[in-house]
Amino acid sequence: MFSSKQKESSQSIVNLVESNPSNSCVLDSGTVIEGIVRSKEDLRLDGQIKGDVFCDKRFVMGDSAKVVGTVSCGESLISGRIEGEIAVKGLLHLLSTAFIKGKIMASKMIVDEGANYSGECLIGENKSKKS
Secondary structure: OHHHHHHHHHHHHHHHHHHOHHHEEEEOOOOEEEEEEEEOOEEEEOOEEEEEEEEEEEEEEOOOOEEEEEEEEEEEEEOOEEEEEEEEEEEEEEOOOOEEEOOEEEEEEEEOOOOEEEOOEEEOOOOOOOO
């Protein structure tokens, strides 16, 4: 029951880059960025960002990804680690290896078995907008 959904979720992460690579930005493992990252298109992170991430569309974090700062995006699939705040206008999906320490704001949220979060969690319409 759970394994098929997890496989489907993992497959959607892979499809993000393969389906339309010209409209996606990939920050691979070994990449470390300090500062602000802005993307009007889909963004996949397997490296690290020390700063803020603003992504108009889908933000995907792989298992090795880490953000220390604020994340703001349209929708998100998280397998990595966030230390800070995340605001998602649509669906936030925490996969089994996800870890979030900080404030979570999203319209909708799915938490797979094994995912961890610690901090304030505000879910529902109008909750994804920063006050």
